[in-house]
C-alpha cells in the first residue's frame with residue numbers, strides 16, 4: 375500500500391499533504407513514478423524532482439520512517455530534513471570539530487546526527503518520540519560518540535546531562551570545554567528552547583538552530599519602535615552577542631631607512647572592540663527541503679552565548695525581566711503608568727530623564743541598555 379504519488383506540480387520540486395484517512399505508508403515512492411493504492415492512505419506524497427533534493431537523502435528518510443512503521447506527527451513538529459547539504463552547512467556554521475560535544479534536540483532519523491559524528495563530535499540527542507529515539511539509537515548503536523535520551527527537551531534536566539558529559543570528556547582529554555547546540559528543532563518549541571539555552575553560557579558556547587524563517591527574522595532584525603520588538607529581543611540580547619577585544623595589526627609598510635636596507639614596519643592599531651552581529655541569520659532553508667513540507671520556510675540562526683560576567687549589570691536578573699515583561703504587557707501605555715507597581719510615576723519620569731529619555735516613553739522606545747539603566751535607577755528608589 376500506501377504511497378500515492380502524483381505528478382509534480384511545475385513550480386514544486388517536492389511537496390506533500392496529509393489525507394484525512396488513517397493508515398501508514400509502507401514503502402517509499404520511486405521518484406517521478408505514479409503508484410496507486412486500493413487501501414486508505416494516511417500520507418499522500420507528491421514527488422519529486424531531484425533537481426534540489428538528493429534522491430538518497432529522500433529515500434533514506436522514508437526508509438528510516440518505514441522501518442519503524444512511522445509517519446510524521448504534526449504535534450511533534452516532525453518535518454525531517456531531506457537535504458544533507460543543509461545538514462552539512464549547519465555543522466559548518468557551528469564550526470563543529472573533532473572532540474566537540476554537541477547537543478542535538480530532536481535527532482529524528484539521525485540525518486544531522488550522522489553529519490555531526492562525521493565531523494568528530496560527541497553527540498547527546500534528546501528525542502521526545504520514543505520510536506524515533508529507538509530508531510536513532512539503533513542507527514548509532516556501534517558508535518560510542520552518540521548518546522540518545524528519550525525525553526521532552528523542554529522538561530528534561532539538560533544542565534545535569536551536559537555537566538556529566540563534559541566532566542566525563544574532561545577526565546578523558548584533560549581539557550575543560552563548552553558544548554555547542556546544533557539542531558533542527560520543531561518550530562513550536564523554539565521560544566522554550568531559546569529561553570532554556572541562552573542563559574547557559576557556562577555550558578554552551580554557541581547555539582545554532584533551524585527556526586521558522588519568520589521567527590528568525592523577528593529575533594534578528596527587530597528594531598526599536600516596530601511591532602516585532604518584544605521582551606524576547608531584550609532576553610536574546612541580554613544573554614547572547616559577544617564582544618571580543620582583539621589586537622588588530624592593520625598595516626604593513628616598508629621603510630627604506632638606510633639606503634639598500636629594507637625594514638618591515640608594522641602598525642598596531644588594536645586592541646579593538648569587535649562585535650559579532652548577534653543573533654546571526656546564517657541562511658534561508660526553503661520549505662521543500664523538509665518531509666513533510668511545512669507551510670513556511672526556515673532559516674538557520676546562530677546565538678553566541680555570553681558568560682555571566684558579560685551580562686549587563688543588574689541588581690537582580692529576575693526583577694529585571696519581570697520589569698521588562700510588565701513594561702511590554704501594555705505595550706501602548708507609557709512606562710510611567712505600567713511600572714507603578716515598582717515606584718511612583720514621578721520617580722519613573724525622573725529615572726527616564728536620567729537615562730536620557732522622554733518621561734512619556736513607551737517600552738518599544740528603549741534599548742536593552744536603556745532598560746538596564748532604568749531598572750537600576752527605579753529599583754534603587
Ligand SMILES: C[S@@+](CC[C@H](N)C(=O)[O-])C[C@H]1O[C@@H](n2cnc3c(N)ncnc32)[C@H](O)[C@@H]1O
Pocket residue numbers: 450451452453454455456479480481482483484485486500501502503506525526527528557558559560561563
Ligand atoms: C523538525 S524534526 C527534525 C528531525 C531531524 N533532526 C531532522 O533534521 O530531520 C524535530 C524532531 O524533534 C522531535 N521533538 C519534538 N518535540 C520535542 C521535544 N519537546 N523534545 C525533544 N524532541 C522533540 C521530533 O520527534 C522530531 O524528531
